[in-house]
Amino acid sequence: MPPERVVWQPPGAQTELFGDDAPSFDTNLDYRPPVPRAYFELAEQAVYHRSPQRYDALYRLLYRLVNGEPELLEVASDPEVSRVRSLSQAVRRDVHKTHAFVRFRRVESEEGERFVAWHRPDHPILELAAPFFRDRFPNMCWSILTPDESCYWDGQRLLYGPGAPRSAAPESDELEELFLTYYRSIFNPARLNLPAMQAEMPAKHWSTLPEARVMGELMRESPERVREMLEAPKSAAQAFLPRTETLPELTRAAKSCEACPLHEPATQVVFGEGPDRAELMLVGEQPGDEEDLQGRPFVGPAGKVLDEALAQAGISRAGVYVTNAVKHFKFEPRGKRRLHQRPRVGEVVACRAWLDAELRVVKPRVIVCLGNTAAQSFVGSRFNLQRYRGRIFQQPWAEAWLATYHPAAILRAPTAEARAETWTTLVADLRKARAFLLGELATPTESLESR
Numbered sequence: 001m002p003p004e005r006v007v008w009q010p011p012g013a014q015t016e017l018f019g020d021d022a023p024s025f026d027t028n029l030d031y032r033p034p035v036p037r038a039y040f041e042l043a044e045q046a047v048y049h050r051s052p053q054r055y056d057a058l059y060r061l062l063y064r065l066v067n068g069e070p071e072l073l074e075v076a077s078d079p080e081v082s083r084v085r086s087l088s089q090a091v092r093r094d095v096h097k098t099h100a101f102v103r104f105r106r107v108e109s110e111e112g113e114r115f116v117a118w119h120r121p122d123h124p125i126l127e128l129a130a131p132f133f134r135d136r137f138p139n140m141c142w143s144i145l146t147p148d149e150s151c152y153w154d155g156q157r158l159l160y161g162p163g164a165p166r167s168a169a170p171e172s173d174e175l176e177e178l179f180l181t182y183y184r185s186i187f188n189p190a191r192l193n194l195p196a197m198q199a200e201m202p203a204k205h206w207s208t209l210p211e212a213r214v215m216g217e218l219m220r221e222s223p224e225r226v227r228e229m230l231e232a233p234k235s236a237a238q239a240f241l242p243r244t245e246t247l248p249e250l251t252r253a254a255k256s257c258e259a260c261p262l263h264e265p266a267t268q269v270v271f272g273e274g275p276d277r278a279e280l281m282l283v284g285e286q287p288g289d290e291e292d293l294q295g296r297p298f299v300g301p302a303g304k305v306l307d308e309a310l311a312q313a314g315i316s317r318a319g320v321y322v323t324n325a326v327k328h329f330k331f332e333p334r335g336k337r338r339l340h341q342r343p344r345v346g347e348v349v350a351c352r353a354w355l356d357a358e359l360r361v362v363k364p365r366v367i368v369c370l371g372n373t374a375a376q377s378f379v380g381s382r383f384n385l386q387r388y389r390g391r392i393f394q395q396p397w398a399e400a401w402l403a404t405y406h407p408a409a410i411l412r413a414p415t416a417e418a419r420a421e422t423w424t425t426l427v428a429d430l431r432k433a434r435a436f437l438l439g440e441l442a443t444p445t446e447s448l449e450s451r
């Protein structure tokens with residue numbers, strides 16, 4: 001049927017336009033005209049556009065494609081092609097914004113816990129947007145309400161229903177403060193671009209975005225924070241990082257690191273070790289004498305203590321990624337002996353790029369810092385182990401971050417009593433990390449100012 005002879009009506013419209021003369025079609029036609037896949041890819045989006053002309057636009061294109069113009073979609077300048085492309089793009093953008101700007105609020109009801117969000121997309125695109133949330137939150141019961149339609153995930157099925165007013169969704173919940181703390185911690189002032197942000201985050205979404213509440217404060221603080229970031233020392237090891245970040249590549253590249261003087265007297269670099277998707281990462285200070293000779297972390301006397309503590313805490317060392325803040329052994333020769341020397345701040349900073357790369361590859365859920373130096377390499381020299389030991393903090397590098405004693409502290413403890421106490425504390429802190437991984441502890445809400 002030529003497009004000029006087709007009248008499109010909104011879904012559900014009743015009409016007597018043709019009365020009994022309405023044409024009938026044989027839907028079991030054998031003839032299947034070839035339609036390029038690209039057409040369906042466009043149509044799958046464009047059909048969700050709010051424009052009443054969307055079916056007409058799509059049909060006109062389809063008609064020409066199957067009537068002598070199979071290459072039509074290649075002609076970007078064709079007005080009908082460009083019209084459908086712009087419908088499709090608008091829908092894709094709207095779906096993307098829905099993914100980015102939907103914010104759930106927790107609701108307790110007799111049926112249990114639910115999460116409800118209210119959102120105002122430009123087009124009725126929930127069917128396109130909802131599968132993203134289903135895959136992301138499969139174990140939560142949630143609803144997304146919009147003025148045109150709503151959808152509900154009960155843990156099994158996605159159900160769609162009519163639209164709902166804004167008042168049907170809660171304004172805020174007790175998780176909001178937690179979210180804002182998280183948002184503050186990941187906000188990067190150096191990437192603040194106000195015009196781009198306003199274009200990306202249209203004002204109509206602000207009222208449902210909790211972060212809009214703290215945006216003004218974060219923007220006011222940005223110049224000062226950027227200045228601090230610029231003044232912060234850069235890690236010299238950055239220059240030695242390989243192009244491809246995998247653990248074998250990093251280990252290989254670290255062998256040639258000369259970013260600080262520690263590589264000169266040391267026997268070899270001692271890189272981290274463990275599965276590349278370990279959920280738990282342990283970070284010590286630096287390799288010791290034995291580690292320097294063997295080229296592996298935590299294999300000396302402190303490593304043996306650590307193995308025992310991990311076993312006592314119910315953690316298999318084979319599943320843990322173990323590394324150090326500084327990758328070369330720093331020591332002072334005393335006759336035939338090499339005495340451990342604490343690395344200077346500059347050496348820790350120089351080496352930090354390796355630790356950052358390990359974090360990017362392993363992406364641990366929990367980081368346990370063993371000793372003050374390791375913790376300070378994350379959160380700066382103001383960190384105080386006595387004050388913060390054993391407390392779980394929220395940090396950008398993992399879901400949970402805590403610091404405890406280095407196992408060498410047990411070996412160095414002056415009395416048997418102090419030794420026993422340090423040992424008990426180390427094991428208890430490792431147990432805490434395990435409990436978090438098992439989901440027995442809540443997500444931390446405390447945060448420490450990072451480097």
Ligand code: SF4
Pocket residue numbers: 237254257258259260261262263269326327328347350351352354
């Ligand atoms: S200690 Fe770290 S930064 Fe210094 S040379 Fe060794 S690997 Fe490089």
